[in-house]
Amino acid sequence: MNKALEEALQNCENEPIQAPESIQPHGVLLALDYKLNILRVSQNTQGFLGIHAEDMLQKPLRSFFRLPETLETRLKNYQHSTTSQQSNFYFQPNNLYELDCITNQKKYSCLVNFQEKYLLLELEQFTFEHLLPDGFTISKELIFSFHQAPQKLEEILSENLQRLQKLTGFGRLGIYKFDHQWNGQIIAEVKKENMPSYLGLHFPASDIPAQARALYTKNWLRLISDVNYTPAPIIGIPPLDHPLDLSFSTLRSVSPVHIQYLKNMEVKASCSISLIIDGQLWGMIVCHHDAPLYLSPQKRIICVHIGQMLSIQVSTYEKQQHKFLRERQESRFKMIGNRLIEADNLLSELKNSAHHLMEILHATGLWGTIGNQELLEGNVPASPAERQILHHFLKDYFQKHDKPFITDSLEKTLKISDEFTEKASGVLALPISRRNNNFLVWFKQEKITFVTWGGQPTKDIVMADGHKKLLPRASFAKWKTKVRGESTPWVLNDLKGLTALKNAILTNLLMRSEKIAERKEELEKEVAKKTESLKKIKNQLEDMVVSLKESNEELENFAYATSHDLQEPLRQISTFVQLMEKRMGGRLDAKEQSYLKFIVDGTENMQALIDDLLEYSRLTRQKYANEKIDLNQLVAKVLHLFQETIQNTQAQIRLDSLPVIAGKKVLVQQLFQNLLSNAFKYRKPDVPLRINIEAEDKTNHWQFVVTDNGIGILPEFHEAIFQLFKRLHTKHAYKGSGMGLALCQKIVQQHLGNIWVNSAPDVGSSFYFTIPKTFTKT
Ligand code: ADP
Numbered sequence: 027m028n029k030a031l032e033e034a035l036q037n038c039e040n041e042p043i044q045a046p047e048s049i050q051p052h053g054v055l056l057a058l059d060y061k062l063n064i065l066r067v068s069q070n071t072q073g074f075l076g077i078h079a080e081d082m083l084q085k086p087l088r089s090f091f092r093l094p095e096t097l098e099t100r101l102k103n104y105q106h107s108t109t110s111q112q113s114n115f116y117f118q119p120n121n122l123y124e125l126d127c128i129t130n131q132k133k134y135s136c137l138v139n140f141q142e143k144y145l146l147l148e149l150e151q152f153t154f155e156h157l158l159p160d161g162f163t164i165s166k167e168l169i170f171s172f173h174q175a176p177q178k179l180e181e182i183l184s185e186n187l188q189r190l191q192k193l194t195g196f197g198r199l200g201i202y203k204f205d206h207q208w209n210g211q212i213i214a215e216v217k218k219e220n221m222p223s224y225l226g227l228h229f230p231a232s233d234i235p236a237q238a239r240a241l242y243t244k245n246w247l248r249l250i251s252d253v254n255y256t257p258a259p260i261i262g263i264p265p266l267d268h269p270l271d272l273s274f275s276t277l278r279s280v281s282p283v284h285i286q287y288l289k290n291m292e293v294k295a296s297c298s299i300s301l302i303i304d305g306q307l308w309g310m311i312v313c314h315h316d317a318p319l320y321l322s323p324q325k326r327i328i329c330v331h332i333g334q335m336l337s338i339q340v341s342t343y344e345k346q347q348h349k350f351l352r353e354r355q356e357s358r359f360k361m362i363g364n365r366l367i368e369a370d371n372l373l374s375e376l377k378n379s380a381h382h383l384m385e386i387l388h389a390t391g392l393w394g395t396i397g398n399q400e401l402l403e404g405n406v407p408a409s410p411a412e413r414q415i416l417h418h419f420l421k422d423y424f425q426k427h428d429k430p431f432i433t434d435s436l437e438k439t440l441k442i443s444d445e446f447t448e449k450a451s452g453v454l455a456l457p458i459s460r461r462n463n464n465f466l467v468w469f470k471q472e473k474i475t476f477v478t479w480g481g482q483p484t485k486d487i488v489m490a491d492g493h494k495k496l497l498p499r500a501s502f503a504k505w506k507t508k509v510r511g512e513s514t515p516w517v518l519n520d521l522k523g524l525t526a527l528k529n530a531i532l533t534n535l536l537m538r539s540e541k542i543a544e545r546k547e548e549l550e551k552e553v554a555k556k557t558e559s560l561k562k563i564k565n566q567l568e569d570m571v572v573s574l575k576e577s578n579e580e581l582e583n584f585a586y587a588t589s590h591d592l593q594e595p596l597r598q599i600s601t602f603v604q605l606m607e608k609r610m611g612g613r614l615d616a617k618e619q620s621y622l623k624f625i626v627d628g629t630e631n632m633q634a635l636i637d638d639l640l641e642y643s644r645l646t647r648q649k650y651a652n653e654k655i656d657l658n659q660l661v662a663k664v665l666h667l668f669q670e671t672i673q674n675t676q677a678q679i680r681l682d683s684l685p686v687i688a689g690k691k692v693l694v695q696q697l698f699q700n701l702l703s704n705a706f707k708y709r710k711p712d713v714p715l716r717i718n719i720e721a722e723d724k725t726n727h728w729q730f731v732v733t734d735n736g737i738g739i740l741p742e743f744h745e746a747i748f749q750l751f752k753r754l755h756t757k758h759a760y761k762g763s764g765m766g767l768a769l770c771q772k773i774v775q776q777h778l779g780n781i782w783v784n785s786a787p788d789v790g791s792s793f794y795f796t797i798p799k800t801f802t803k804t
Contacts, residue, residue, distance in 0.1 A: 044241055045269040048257035049277035050250065052320055053150035055260060057141075057270055062087040062101065065144065066270060068277075070258035074149070076130045083263055087147075091134075092126040100138065101145060122323050124152060135323045139274045146270070148277050153322045161328040164189045165335050172339040179343055183214035183336075187311070190332060194321060196297065196313035197221045203309040207231055208239070210309070221316060228477050233287070243307045244273050246300045246330045250280055252318035253288045253295065276326065288314075295319035299333035303341040311336070351517065358386050359523030363530030372534050373399045380404065384468065386523075387516060391449060391469035396458070396531070405471055407446045416440065416453070420465060424457040430524060431455040434470075435512045448472050452513030456524050458531050466527075470513035477507050589636040596636065600629040655691045657684035661719060664698045671706050677715040684721050685728055687797050693773040694797075698732070700766040701793050705734035707760055708791075727779065727798040735790040744783050770795070 049055050054074045057066035064082050071079045077090065087093070093101075100123075123136040133152035138145065167189060171182050180201075187199040198217035202210045208231035215225040234242075242248070257279040260270060272278040288296055295318050299311040311333060321329065362379045369375035373396050376383075380392050380403035391404040393413065407413055419440055423431050433439055436446070436453045452470025518524075603625050607614075614622065661684060665672065672679065687694070702717065709715040718733040739747060739754065746752050748771045753764035774781040774795045785791035 043237055043281050044273045044278070045271050046257070046279040046281070047269045048259045048279040049148075049272070049275065050252075050255050050279055051258045052251050052255075053148050053277045054258075055275065055277055056082070056087070056147045056149070057144040057260070057262070058087055058147065059143065060145070062145070066260050066262035066266075068258040068260050075127055075132075075134075079261055083261070090128055092128060094123055094125070097123045097125075097136070097138070122327065125149065137276055137323055139276075141271050141274065144270065146272075146275060148275060150277075150323060153324075155322055155324045157324045157328055160193060161331060164193060164328070164332060168332065168335050168339065172343055179340070180214045182343070183340075184216055186332070186336060187214060187216040190311065190313070190329065191216050193328065193332075194297070194313060194325060195319060196295075196315045198224075198314045200224055200312050201301075201309055202229070202312045204307060208234070208236075210234065212312075213309075218316075221314070238281075238284075239307050241273060242298065242300045242310065243302060243305075245275075246302070246333055247276070247297065247326050248278075248280070249276065249295075249297045249321055249326060250285070250288065251295050251320040253285050253293065254318075276323070292316065297321060297329070299329050301333060301337045301340065303337055303344075308337065308340065352522070355386055355518070356523035356526065358382065359527045360530075363527045366527070366530040367533050367537070369534055372396055372531065372538070373401060376401055376531075377403060383466075383527075387454060387468050387518065388470070388514070389452070389454070389468035390471045392466070393469065394458075394464070394466040396464055397535075401466075404469070405449050406469060407449045409443070409445070412443060412446050415442075416446075416450075416467075420455050420457075420467070421463065423455075424460050424465070428457070430457070430521065432516055432518065434515050437511045447511050451511055452516060454516055454518070456528055458528055459535070464531070464535070466531075470516070472511060473514050475509045475512070477509055592636050593633070596629055596633055600626070600633070603629065653689060653691050654686055655689055655694055656686045657694070657721070660691065660695050661698055664695060664702060667699065668702060668706065675706065675709065675715050677706070677709075677717060680716070680718045682718075682720045684719070684730075685723070687728060688800070689777045689797060690773075693776065697770050697773045697795070700770050701732040704766060704793075705732060705736060705791075707762065708736040709734065710737055710788075724796070726800075727796045729794060729796045731792050731794045733790065733792040738787040738789050738791055739783065739785040740787055741785075744785065747783065748781065 049068050049070075051068075051070045051073075054071050055066075055068040056064050059065055063084060063086050065084075067079045067082050069079045071077050071082060075090070082090065121138055123138065125134045125136045126132075127134060134149040135152050137148045137150075139148065140146065168186050171185050183201045187201065190196075191199050198215065198221040200212040200217075201214040203213045204210050210229040210231075210233065212224045212227055212229075215223060217223060291314070293314040293316070295315040297313040297319075299313075300307060301309045301311065311329075362382060365379065366372060366375055376394070376396065380401070384390065384392050384404055389404070391406040392401065393403075393406045394401040395417075407416075416436075420431060432454050434452050436442055436451055442450075449471050450469040451472040452468075454468040454470075456466045456468075458464035458466060603622060607622055607626075661681065665679065671677070698719075705717050706715070713735060716735050718731070720731050720733070722729045722731075743754055747754065748767050752768070753762060755762075770793075771781050774797070777797050779796040779798060781793070781795040783791055783793050
């Protein structure tokens with residue numbers, strides 16, 4: 027706004043329009059004291075009452091009029107009531123009285139008004155009009171019109187303008203609605219064909235200046251029945267202290283600027299009815315006519331009533347619309363919020379919901395930072411540097427305000443580039459957490475609009491009395507302005523939905539950090555537990571190594587001691603058998619000699635075994651395969667040892683052709699001997715024993731199996747039986763020490779092979795073992 031216009035507007039606002047010291051001449055005004063003496067009077071009484079104004083001054087009202095009793099009571103009560111009660115009462119039907127003039131015997135309508143120390147009576151020609159039924163019908167229809175099938179507000183308003191047009195006879199009626207800057211727009215209109223339309227046109231705030239708006243808020247109706255009227259001045263006995271305040275007057279003369287304004291519009295009569303919502307001027311019903319038009323006080327009372335009803339209905343309508351929109355927005359935000367609370371990945375869920383988030387607010391872009399990540403969806407300004415500028419601004423803003431930043435025109439707040447303006451004229455920024463600098467920003471792109479004004483909005487300014495004054499616009503020809511740098515306004519009915527969304531994001535962030543902390547705690551606990559159990563295992567292993575060492579040593583000692591102790595008696599047997607042979611040599615028959623040989627062989631064999639055992643007891647884990655062993659011979663030799671048992675048990679032994687292998691002969695013999703010994707020992711007493719000895723070539727190694735049809739072994743013992751001294755039976759049932767299979771295992775391991783068993787109770791057992799083919803030297 028330029029300076030001259032500002033100054034002119036200021037001067038215009040200072041004009042005392044509530045106290046013009048004159049009235050319109052379609053009535054007379056009397057100002058009385060409480061004793062009902064006339065103190066001031068409008069000068070037009072002669073034509074109206076047939077009495078000179080000056081003759082009325084200082085005279086009691088009763089000398090000119092007969093007052094109805096109702097008015098008498100009312101006037102008495104006036105001095106005890108407050109101004110606000112007066113003003114509320116002013117346009118009520120029971121504020122309208124009939125007065126009989128004593129001088130000319132005529133009837134007058136009288137509206138009573140109270141102003142400071144005066145009682146103001148405004149008299150108009152009495153017209154007999156019984157309008158109450160019309161009033162009721164119109165107001166009933168008005169209420170119904172708001173409760174019919176959903177219609178646009180503008181349509182409902184037009185419908186009601188028609189009713190008012192019928193009542194008043196005005197040629198053009200419009201609803202003039204104020205925006206937040208007090209510019210106005212005609213949003214609904216009904217009119218006679220010959221009058222120009224102003225529907226959709228905008229009017230600048232200066233057309234209805236602040237003090238005029240203040241008057242419209244106090245006094246619901248202002249009638250100018252003829253723009254060419256000659257004002258009737260108000261006179262009194264001098265000295266007059268100050269001009270009469272005519273805020274509540276119905277005859278008050280209007281500003282010449284306004285009269286000129288109407289004349290320029292080619293309007294001859296006008297009436298404005300205020301629409302007030304929650305104490306604030308929401309708009310006005312503006313009625314124009316192309317000829318003078320007078321409305322009786324009765325009609326004006328109905329008009330005010332309609333204005334008040336319309337205000338209430340519009341207010342309810344708008345509140346319902348807001349409520350509907352608010353609830354829809356809120357529930358949509360909440361729905362997205364619920365998904366966000368649960369989301370494992372907040373940012374990607376925000377991305378998934380971005381389309382809906384933008385749609386709710388009719389936004390074109392969504393930008394945000396969550397944690398250290400940036401969200402860029404839709405149409406967002408491309409330059410990171412410029413986004414950073416906005417970010418800084420918002421950071422600063424959120425430090426000072428705990429509420430969203432909302433604008434339809436960012437360039438009014440921040441200096442931004444054209445590209446930024448294009449994509450982000452509208453900004454709605456929601457702080458999520460100020461401490462962590464998280465926020466969400468909705469952008470609305472620039473919407474270049476053309477506003478059609480009812481004439482060029484800047485009025486002419488002239489110098490008058492040394493002051494700059496506004497001249498009313500001479501032309502109301504449509505005049506368009508292009509509006510840039512603005513988006514469509516944000517329709518945000520309250521912040522509940524946004525708050526719900528913000529809380530959901532915060533909850534997610536909180537839950538996530540708690541989950542991380544919990545997981546960390548769990549992991550720490552798990553690690554501690556595992557470390558503890560590893561420690562235990564390590565200790566157990568160490569204990570086992572120690573005990574294994576000990577038991578190995580024990581075993582070796584035992585084996586050594588036993589074999590050592592056995593050597594002596596064996597030597598004795600051998601020595602004495604040899605002695606016996608020498609002394610009885612010739613006297614023995616062949617059979618006896620073969621027995622002796624058996625004994626000698628047996629002792630020798632035993633001697634060898636003991637020697638080998640001695641050696642075995644010192645076995646270490648070294649590779650041990652240095653002799654060629656023909657297993658056919660070796661097994662035959664072993665079977666020979668069991669000859670007697672074989673005969674006694676009538677065992678059937680099936681023998682494969684066996685290979686030549688590499689190994690320690692004495693040990694391999696021990697191996698077969700132990701396995702066969704067990705097969706004999708654990709046979710089923712009532713079933714003929716069958717033993718199979720087989721060998722299979724497995725390329726790199728030989729696999730042997732000694733199978734019997736004995737008592738078998740339960741599966742749970744298949745591994746345990748290879749342990750040292752592990753026995754499944756008592757000594758009474760089967761003799762033995764539990765060392766046989768442990769030695770077998772050790773022998774096989776010494777030859778780098780494996781040993782295992784396949785067995786089922788009552789079916790029999792197969793002892794498998796492998797010996798690698800590689801012939802290695804020690
Ligand atoms: P011992 O024969 O001195 O008891 P071993 O180490 O040779 O000790 O055998 C361990 C255990 O395995 C035996 O007590 C026996 O219960 C079982 N066993 C070994 N060989 C056979 C087999 N051929 N049939 C059934 N059970 C067997």
